[in-house]
Amino acid sequence: MAETEGEERSMRSPPRLKAILIDLNGTLHVGSKPTRGAVQALQKLRRSHVPLVFCSNSTKESTGSLLRGLRDMRFEVKDNELLTSLGACRALAEQRNLNPFLLMSPSAQEEFADIRRDDEYDSVILGLHPPSLSYEPFNKAFRILKREPISHSQSTSATSEGDQRTIPLIAPHASLFQQSQATDDLPEGLSLGIGPFVRALEVAAGVEAELVGKPTRRFFELGIERLQELYGDVQGDIGVVGDDVVNDLGDGARDIGLKRILVRTGKYRPGVEGDHDPDHVYDDFASFVDDLVR
Template sequence: MINGVLIDLEGVLYVGGYPLPGAREALLSLRAAGIPMRFVTNTTRLTRAAIVNRLELMGLDVSAHHLLTPVVVARQYLIDRQLTPHLLVHPDIVGEFADLIGPSPGAVLLGDAGLAFSYETLNRCFRLLLDGLPLLAMGSNRYFRDGNALSLDIGPFMAALQYAAEMEAVVLGKPSATFFHAALNNLDLPAQDVVMVGDDAEMDVHGALAAGLRGILVRTGKYRPGDEAKVESHGGRVFDDLDAVVDYIL
């Protein structure tokens, strides 16, 4: 039995600011069946409120309390460990950590900083890592779909810092078990009863399977032909879209 569903946003519910065909109806069907959902995303350029507002404009009803982002997980991680962050993140989310910033950083926090990525900002992080600070990364995605094209995500910049500083980052977004377990705690369900639905074979499906959840890949968003083999060989399933997934669940 599948008693809970985690749903990725970009590429599963919508693409390029437009809801995918059947996405709204699929959510309504799951709600009508009483199956709890949580919405998970690796985006680190937007606050949770901004994401909810964007979804509302597309006619997609998602509560902020049911939305989990790496920004939320990272903030809690810092608070739990009483760490002051040095931020290399997108300007739009700096305010989410404003009350945690201090004169003596205890960790480097890396997000998808967009145009804030530069030699200077990366080199500052590198020097702090050499001083012994841990590297916290809000994801490890290689790329994301930006309109009709693909753009570099946080992963390549994380890899550069890891290589230069000869260290491993603590990943706080997908595909880390920390992120998936935070979503499970929010659902209050065991991992084996929950399925993750995403368009990224590695970050969504492999990450979920490694954390003990079930995993489903949809052929939308950043899906690329041949991804089926990456998923099915690890016990995941593949469907054309979210509507087909809901038919399977129900």
């Protein structure tokens, strides 16, 4: 029987990597459940002293909440090993001294707790939280972007009528869909991601969102900088492993020469490799680690 293209890639010579950037949801775990053998695989990497940093595009909860969830699943993760796209949003807001309207969960809003000042919003930051993406809060975000009033005491939003600067729309990423666990209403499967909502605001408000998480080149550069802070100068190939060939392993990773490892868990579906051609494909994170560390 002929081998599939994915099988051919997984049977290539084992990756020779000096450090790894690791995706979380869909790769190490799906929802609150670790993928097969992932906890033990991470322990194996630790014993082999492989430099690693975790890179998450999750927008549902704060960095602190993510860390607690990982530890509840028995993953050993240090605070400074986790880089999140929400954290990158916060860093951008701090750098520009912004007072953002936060369209995200209460947990995710914890990331911005000490930089919010008042209701004179000068930017919008979007996260994936279904109640926040209902009409009223979504329309409020639209009004802020269009400089329309958002309260009866306000004639215009954020700044004076003469100020025509664009109100920034900032998003961690624009992933179109994600793998979701079963709920009372739906079985396990793909669900809408944040991307369609980002696009809706872009079209309606006539703005272009600033994306700060994966797959932007800058976010991967931040991951490498964090590796260097923790382990010193890393000489040799650095890999990135994830279940999303576009967002986890996309343009930014390719641009800076990362070795891209796709795992067939989470949102992976047969044939998604398409023209993206990851360097290696494995059934799951544990299979990748077994091939890397022998």
